[in-house]
Amino acid sequence: MTFYSTEFKKPITISRKNNIRRLSLKVCRITGKISISAPKFLSESEIHKFYYLNRSWIHNQINQCLVPKIVNDGSFVPIEGNLYEIVAKKNCSKIKFLENNQICIPKNISNIGKEVQTFLIEYCKSIMIPIILKKPNLIIQKIKKINFKDTKSRWGSCSSTGSIMLNWRLIMAPPSVYNYVIIHELAHLVHMNHGPLFWKLVQELSPNYLKDKEWLKKNGKEIRRYIF
């Protein structure tokens, strides 16, 4: 069920649920979608009242929303900290880097965003895997698997079984930033916590890591805005 909010100029989704006792409200930070979860038999007027009382909270949340950047012909996408223009060209047979910070893509491709995404993931792997393999043997021996994903809340992870996950969107960040995340995750193979010894090792392997950590905190949202 939805109702249209003239105030926010968008529909509000209401989902009725058996297993909840209270009303709750959510605003998606990426899309700005507003949704309300309500107990199954609560009256509609109660739901409207709840919405009405929470309008200023909704406004606040919407103001913090990131406007998504949809990747298409003519878009600019950051790669290793530099902006590249996506250009569809008739005489381009395969997506590739051109000089002058451009990426050409064949003209007849129907889903340019997805094509660029696949290209970025492959590029990310081609850059980051060799970086990992250059690390000390002591660390490399412990790696069982390396996955590249796009998780909403994390830039990387490391499991006690030696499985490393890196967010491929990091390829959009400057090299020192993705190098720091790689080192952070590899250091967990030695120290499975965020204790002083862990940070000491990160510092040894990545002396300027505080700057890179700060970059991610400030600009991480920006590289999550791109919709492929």
Ligand SMILES: [Zn+2]
């Ligand atoms: Zn960590």
